[in-house]
Amino acid sequence: MRILLIHANSFSFHVTGETSVALPAELDKAGSEGNVDEALVAFMAAEKGDDKNIASVADQVVQEILRLTSQLGTQNVVVYPYAHLSSLLSSPRVAVKLLDEIYSCLKSKNELLVVMRAPFGYYKAFEISCKGHPLSELAKTITPTTGAEKEGAEEESEAIKAEKSLESEWVIMAPGEKSAYYGPAEDFPFKKRPNLKKLFKYEESGTRTSDQPPPHIELMRRMELVDYEPGSDPGNFRWYPKGQLIKRLAETYVSNLITQYGGMQVETPIMYDYQHPKLHSYLQRFPARQYVLLSDEKEYFLRFAACFGQYLIQHDMQISHNHLPSKLYELTHYSFRREQSGELAGLKRLRTFTMPDLHTLAKDVEQAKEEFVRQVDLAIQCMEGFGLDFEVAIRLVKDFADGNKAFVEDLVSRCGRPALIELWEERFFYFVAKLEFNFIDALDKAACLSTVQIDVENPQRFDITYVDDKGNKQYPLLLHASISGSIDRVLYAMLEAQALRMKKGKKAQFPFWLAPVQLRIIPVSEKFDQNCKDVFTKIPYRIDYDDRDISMGRKIREAEKEWVPYILVLGAKEAADGHLSVRTRDGAQRKMAISELLAEIESRMTGKPFLDLPLPKYVSRRPIFIG
RNA sequence: GCCAGCGUAGCUCAGCAGGUAGAGCUACUGAUUUGUAAUCAGUGGGUCGGGGGUUCGAGUCCCUCCGCUGGCUCCA
Structure with missing residues (x-):
């Protein structure tokens, strides 16, 4: 920030027009005109880089002004935005923030001071009569200090501040019982609702510990x-x-x-x-x-x-x-x-969602x-x-x-x-x-x-x-x-819900309508390639065909690892009787006609949207995205 | 953002007395044609997160930056 300090016999200004960065709020804060006798007029321009530590810049400017006012014995100060002091201006937002900070800081540090502020973002005419004594004209460049104490709270909104001082009362209400406010939540019998207890503890205590990343x-x-x-x-x-x-x-x-x-x-x-x-x-x-x-x-x-x-x-x-x-x-x-970088957590908390x-x-x-x-x-x-x-x-x-x-x-x-x-x-x-x-x-x-x-x-x-x-x-x-x-x-x-299932020894699965691959056909050997392709065209869902040159056991294992809901194994028996051998995630193996299978799937899809397989239909043609 | 831990092949990880990097899986090639959770063999593959420093020599020690995870904090 550049500042030019002038000890004046008198100073006055009035707004003559808007610039491209004019803000109506500035006129409310500063007024469109002002005049004062015997004052220290502080012209200032915020520069690029000041935003690195607005508080530090403001503080240095305030110290400078306070030092000078006490030396000069004056109690009137004018804070006057004056872009022409610098050719490397900061953004308007930073400039306004600095002006506000300097203005309020001056007033709070010395209650005797009468501080006038001119609006940012407007063309202004001014008259000044400089005293001309040795201390009456002073120009300075102020740069932000870096290091230990950075300006962390700078962007903190009122809501964030308010939340920190928030006090709450917690109660539990159960359904069905009229006006059933159960006094304080601690007294609620949580036995049947362990997760509600977790929520309450989570909300109330604010402490959360875990030694492992979310699954x-x-x-x-x-x-x-x-x-x-x-x-x-x-x-x-x-x-x-x-x-x-x-x-x-x-x-x-x-x-x-x-x-x-x-x-x-x-x-x-x-x-x-x-x-x-x-x-x-x-x-x-x-x-x-x-x-x-x-x-x-x-x-x-x-x-x-x-x-x-x-x-x-x-x-x-x-x-x-x-x-x-x-x-x-x-x-x-x-x-x-x-979000603060430390707040990010996988898909739970993102910066873009x-x-x-x-x-x-x-x-x-x-x-x-x-x-x-x-x-x-x-x-x-x-x-x-x-x-x-x-x-x-x-x-x-x-x-x-x-x-x-x-x-x-x-x-x-x-x-x-x-x-x-x-x-x-x-x-x-x-x-x-x-x-x-x-x-x-x-x-x-x-x-x-x-x-x-x-x-x-x-x-x-x-x-x-x-x-x-x-x-x-x-x-x-x-x-x-x-x-x-x-x-x-x-x-x-x-x-996370599936991670919990697996923890209990159950097989994970997506809701059927969301499973990326809903059915996979696995041939017992290459001989049944054509049979597989035939079945394939009769099933209008997200079905794919594992045509790779690996063992059938391996294909089944990999389909299970991908949580495929229906695994269709096709060999000589199926080719002969036209039925399908259907393996599902509950561990069952069923012999089904295609029509039976389709009816079952249809019932699982009602009311849910459908989109086609987003990958090549032949597994052998499919690139690997992650190891 | 602050504090702590971690970052080695596409993936999971080993290597740490400082001596010039290794396994399994994957990929590729070949053999095999298989009946419900891993067939066999061969071949590739690495500026050890980036930069700087100490040292004759650094994946290994130091500094710094970046990223991830946990805690603080915060939230859809």
Whole structure:
């Protein structure tokens, strides 16, 4: 940062126009004009590199100014952004941050000082009368210090700070029993719900220990689904054909559920103006760190969810009360969160992920609760489709909980299991109610999948309105819902669930509709090549043919290792009687006609999407992605 | 981001008294034509995560960067 300090008899300025980096918020903070007698005027320009340690730069500037004001015996200071001091300017965001930091720091360090700040990003006219004594003109270059104390909290949002001071009360509510708030959660008889106990401990204690990596990481690679990509930022994965197939199927399944329910599918940009006033204040309310990128001088952040894109659409929509409830839906390819590197964990926690994001506008609390319940039902259906068990957590602001007991009871009974309920005295976040489905993994850790929330903040922030039956504009309530949770995380949960099965000595398997290879034909010898090819064309599912020159035993072993649900062995006997020898994952070997097999498969596929085999149909033609 | 551990062939791993790298699987070639979880033989394959240093000599010791995993923290 460059600073030019001038001790002036008098100083005044007024805004004459906007530059390309003007921010309306600056005028609120600094005003569009000002004048002062007898002051130290600090012209300053933030430079590239200052962002490495904003606090250190600000601190040095403040020290410099304080030293000089005490030497000069003046109590008036003007903080004046003046780009012309440098030809290597920082981004506007950093500059504003520095100005704010310097401004507030000056005031807090010396309460007697009267500090005036001029707005950043505007053309300004100024008049100055320099005193001209030896100390009255001083120019300095300030560089950030590096090393031990780096500016860690710099990007911390208000929500992250708030969360740290959050105090919660935990209770358990069981289904079916009226107003069955079981006092403190510790007293709940957890014997029948060991996973709920794990969730409670996980949430309440905040401590989680494990001496081993999560098993899904090995599985995601061994099954050739997903892998790390060293050529990208950590937490950005590559998807191999089998993984990509599962992902696409899962996405299609969730999207179908949502659009059938009435979600109107849209697509919105993945990056947004960092200085957009509405978005900026929203960022402050969401506890996530962003990727920031530059386009010319402007900074953009990559979205952490589809929220803003949809809010901006909803802001522009003409909505009458007759249109409500109104639902916008997007499957985010992708959402980005710059998680701290130590927070990343396989498919459980990524920096780039895919998530179904549904936003529902409701005209009143009754309608909001009605849709909330329907969305919870959808989430339950979704978990069943993925074959996942889950534990329910409901987080409520106490006022809302007290006023809506029947609603909460209804939610719990629909979920059909006792739920962990977290109660907050005050509303720290943008929602008053949030329901989550948590998955408990092989290491007893919890991960949130589906979630539905009632947002009471963002319609106002984004000026989303509808017209009521009297012709007046009203703010709707807003439901956020991620019916399945992140798709990546769904795969994590499915793999962890299989790791748990294997731990108990059972065979792992994907839900049939998601198995990358659903059937494999194995010939007893090459002689039955043509028979295999014939069967192959009669089965319209993801079937492949192991035509490699290796033993049959080996082929069966490898098909088992790939979790293939149906292994069809074809030799002389089958060629003779036209039946199939069907080996399934329960260990059974059945003699079946093709029609019988097809009927069985059909019943397992109902209501689920289908996509073709994403690999060569002949196993001998198939490259290996991971050892 | 901080602290700790780890990084050797495509995969899983051995080698650590500092002396110039090894096994199994895979791949490739050949033999074999097989009845429900591994047929036999042969041949390839490595800037020991990157960079720097100590040493006559470094996979091995030191520094640094990158990545992964665990903890803190955080979350879809």
